[in-house]
Amino acid sequence: MTLRRDMIDVVGTGFTVLDRLYADGDFTAEALGGSCGNVLVSLAMLHRQVAPVLALGLDEIGEQLLAEFETAGADTRYIHRHAGRRSPVLRQELDTRSGQHSFSFTCRDTFEEYPRYQPIGHEELQSATAALENCALFYTDRLSPAILGAMAQANSGGAIIYFEPSEIDHSLFADALAITSVLKYSSDRLGPELDDMVAASGAIAIVTYGADGLELRHGYERIWSAAYPVEQVMDTCGSGDMVSVGLIDWLLARASPRLSRLGIHDLMGGVAAGQRLAAENCAFAGARGVFQQRDVAYVRSILARARCDFPA
Template identity: 90%
Template sequence: MMIPRPDTIDVVGTGFTVLDRLYADGDFTAEALGGSCGNVLVSLAMLHRQVAPVLALGLDEIGEQLFTEFEIAGADTRYIHRHPGRRSPVLRQELDTHSGQHSFSFTCRDTFEEFPRYQPIGHEELQSAMAALENCALFYTDRLSPAILDAMAQAYQGGAIIYFEPSDIDHTLFEEALAITSVLKYSSDRLGPELDELVAASAAIAIVTYGADGLELRHGYERIWSAAYPAERVTDTCGSGDMVSVGLIDWLLARTGPRLSGLGIHDLMGGVVAGQRLAAENCAFAGARGVFQQRDAAYVRSILAHARHTFPA
């Protein structure tokens, strides 16, 4: 496999990356690379974007499986570090395919033992990826830690778009991260009341999600509503938010310069709609990346291209 040079990297990312174990209607169905960061990065790699994950995994069978999935997808795996004595993270998903509803657990279904949890990168991983961080077009993360904040700052100083998708808030780090964030995507139900005013006062373009209803783009106090694209069939809604990010990031990579200079929320609608259409397609399949696994990357690319014709640059 050809390893891309640092100056050709589209996306450097770090954050929640786990092995998903999927149980559909009570039965074990599959296991695959998952977590929001893992889903977004491996999907973009499958779409032939130059992607470099920066991760800290265990030197174990699960770590090997996650590493191999990134490698097969075409990602640059030089910055995936595997540590002896560390166990790679696992997450269990329980899916009811009749309702499309799902739940998650960090315990084994059979033994009730706790699965190993995600651990963020540290100084070693950060230092190894400096050249990539300085030369990427976009930096993605869904978690914060001191080393991740430093990685974000390094990418920002190099002119990258900073795409931040938090699931919770660490107030000691969040305001520093928000100050250099280009696009902030978060759930209204989970973080809305806590973040809305703080984000409105920032320079970040916000994407606030409302589940099956749709999402809202915000910049300061300017707002645009984008209703969800209707799904023809709903088997599993897991991964819908990740597919929105995949569609938007792919669109951003094709259209923008550093830091979204001069672009407002109206300009991002094409990428948002592309992501929403991909999310709707993904709902027809079990698993967070079901559309990639049951169809293929060329089919996904055709979905994104349709939105490109609807919202030309």
């Protein structure tokens, strides 16, 4: 089976912000960020067909986020700009000696609250119907009624549903889990709430344990995958996003990326690619430092080495 020529590789929506990075107390850079933003723009830079579905403000920050997606090669027709809305901003404080970071929605100079992320609504959902029904994979890291509707539309078209929640919305989560193909979550943050529920579902789970590695689960089957050694740690921010980028890119490289016949052993190649990319990214400041400070050919070489170890 081959993908239809008009099929989009990835449609995604979720947490997308302008990251303002302060390293060791000094302002360093600002760039598109947030888990959804990082994953989608990275895949676009890897020359995947990517269509973000977002609701941003008709402001300078919204223009900057839109421009970064356009520069990366993403299809930006489903990014909606709204007058009277402010596009979201997130501050990251980085200690490069320890590689530790923290986040804040407050300006460090004026103490003003930055505008927060707002999910898509009915307008954005309706505009993206054709893309959702013709994508190979749908990605999200947030839930809302409209995002659940987007998941359902993509699922009805046969897409892989890749869901990476940072918190649980109990009013929507059970319905989302029922159509999720791959669920990636932190053991520390969400494990106590999700482990039993996910084990009883049909989703393949990727449960992360920080610097130690991650575990793949399907039902009650388990495979442990230790993290790759990291020679230099400047910033661990974005490591989880890079795991998702490597795995999604690997899935899209298969002749048929559908998961109906795949088990957790089949995903090991993609997980290895993502973990290698995450390890490389730790040597650079910023959630996508390896993309910003090296070129795409270098990133492709990292992913290719993992693919040689685990052929598709």
